[in-house]
Amino acid sequence: MNTVIESKHRLERKPDKTRRLILEAAYQEIYHHGYQGMRLDVVLSATGLTKGALYHHFPNKQALGYAVVDEVIYGLVQQLWTQPLAASEEPLGTLIHFIGHIGEIFGPDIATYGCPVNNLAQEMSPIDEGFRIRLDQVYLKWRGDIQQALERAQRSGDLRGDLNCGHLANFVLASISGCIGAAKNAQSLEQLQNCGAMLVDYLQSLRTP
Amino acid sequence: MNTVIESKHRLERKPDKTRRLILEAAYQEIYHHGYQGMRLDVVLSATGLTKGALYHHFPNKQALGYAVVDEVIYGLVQQLWTQPLAASEEPLGTLIHFIGHIGEIFGPDIATYGCPVNNLAQEMSPIDEGFRIRLDQVYLKWRGDIQQALERAQRSGDLRGDLNCGHLANFVLASISGCIGAAKNAQSLEQLQNCGAMLVDYLQSLRTP
DNA sequence: TATTTTACATACCGACTGGTATGTTTTCCA
DNA sequence: TGGAAAACATACCAGTCGGTATGTAAAATA
Structure with a gap:
């Protein structure tokens, strides 16, 4: 039956x-x-x-939230950033391409709902230490990936050698988050394109002459 | 009695x-x-x-929230950004000084709790159109103030003339928000200093040679 | 195969929270 | 100056939401 x-x-x-x-x-x-x-x-x-x-x-809602960070969001960063950057033979170009095409690569949701990592971090970091340390781990990984990409670009002669890749990776990550946030506030993909293009211009200016 | x-x-x-x-x-x-x-x-x-x-x-909680944006947050931006930038005789230098000393100027709360405007915009823009349009007004004003400062710097010969001040103001505002957000995630004033210093370096590189 | 343990479903509770109805004291105005 | 309207205080309600207690069927184990 x-x-x-x-x-x-x-x-x-x-x-x-x-x-x-x-x-x-x-x-x-x-x-x-x-x-x-x-x-x-x-x-x-x-x-x-x-x-x-x-x-x-x-056991409770909080544990579910923590697990989402550890088991979903962390994996997302690894899949969308760690692997492509590590696999690239021209990491600076790949990074620039990512920033210049965020909308196409991650889908239009990024301009509507923002960055999943940054959203949660902004909401919870000041009020829940458990979330903060977990999200800090995610950012540590993410930043490290970008830093390694920049250092490889330096060694291959693409990126100026006098730059501090740690500080630069930090700034790039912050600016990406800022651009996505601005696009989310305006609910505009065009805004995201414009803002990303400015960051791309800046990174291009850091190539070895 | x-x-x-x-x-x-x-x-x-x-x-x-x-x-x-x-x-x-x-x-x-x-x-x-x-x-x-x-x-x-x-x-x-x-x-x-x-x-x-x-x-x-x-009448209700929502109306209170709207009023906070219109009557408190908007005034805060006007007091802390509009007036100082408009009163400055060297707007580019003032802007750079602001970015390089966010922690001192706005207090350490900025690294603990983030930017009041951005916080609320990130939380509410995607889920409440009333908040979104009100916060968009705030950002419109804020961005306009920075744009005007940049244009004045252009006219006085401080800033390179080939730059689009609208796009630049947009990017600067996004990057500031991003730096503050990163500092908030890390709960670190030092992080804010580092990130702000990178943005300052970038702006300095845009001065007329 | 019998029994324990795991993996769920169902029903329910208590605290919280936005909102309301009503009363009371000022303030304003004719 | 007296009454109406404004500016509050008090008490209470109803829906929501995280969490729990209990029951039951499947899976592991012996």
């Missing part, structure tokens, strides 16, 4: 898949409404699960 | 002063906890007033 098959299918249990499902849904809600704006009921109805599942995998 | 004097004093009514008191307390709460994190009871206990007063001056 159909109902038997359906019920059987629905009762299949894949705990790690369920956990991941909750994490992804929570990530989306946090991205769109912030951590404080995220409602557990909404997360659950998005997954089709109930509170029993959620509180089996996570 | 003492009680008579006290009660008399407590019952003095200055409606516009009361309204302003609520606005300032609400601003502080929004600055520290965000709009969604602001609790009306906390605002009231900070002022010593009760709900009767609040709902006499504002």
Whole structure:
């Protein structure tokens, strides 16, 4: 009977898949409404699960938020920045291309909802130390990736040798976040293009003459 | 009798002063906890007033939030940016000095809690159009002030003439916000100094040779 | 295969929080 | 000066939301 098959299918249990499902849904809600704006009921109805599942995998809302940072956001940075930059044979060009085409690479959501990392950091860093240290880890990694890309560009002669790559990576990351934030405030992809283009111009001016 | 004097004093009514008191307390709460994190009871206990007063001056929480943008935040930008830049006889130098000494000028809170304008814009722009348009007005003003300062610097020969001051003002504002945000994430004034110094270096490189 | 443990679902609670209804005291004005 | 309107205070309500207690079926284990 159909109902038997359906019920059987629905009762299949894949705990790690369920956990991941909750994490992804929570990530989306946090991205769109912030951590404080995220409602557990909404997360659950998005997954089709109930509170029993959620509180089996996570002790409380805060732990879920922490896990989103550690297991979703950190992986996102690794996938979208660490790997492409490490794989590139012309890291400065790749970095510049990323900044100049943020809208195309990351999708238009970036101008509507901003940067997922920065959003959460801005909201939670001052009021929850647990979030702050976890997000600081993400930024440490992200900044390190950019710094390494810049240092490689220096060694290959693309980037001026007198520059402090640590400070520069820091500034580039801050400026990217700032440009995305400005675009989000204005709700304008064009604003993001303009702002990114200025940062690109600046980086181009730092190439070896 | 003492009680008579006290009660008399407590019952003095200055409606516009009361309204302003609520606005300032609400601003502080929004600055520290965000709009969604602001609790009306906390605002009231900070002022010593009760709900009767609040709902006499504002129809609801949203209207209070809007009023904070229009009547507190807008005025803050005008006081801290519009006036100093307009009064300066060397606007580029003033702008650079501002950026290089954000911590000293605006106090250490800027590295702890971030920029009040950007905080609220990042939180509310995507989810409340009323906030977005009001904060967009603030940014329009702010950006215009910087643009005018840059244009004056151009006319006086301090700044390179081939630069688009609108785009530059936009980028400078975004980068400042980004630097403050990065410092807030790291909870580090030193981070703010470093990041600001990079932006200062960039602006210095744009002076006429 | 029997039994324990895991992985959920269901129902419910209590605190919080924005908002309202009503009362009371000033202040304003005719 | 007396009454109306403004400026508050007090008490209370209703919905929301994180969290819990309990039940039950699947999966692991022995």
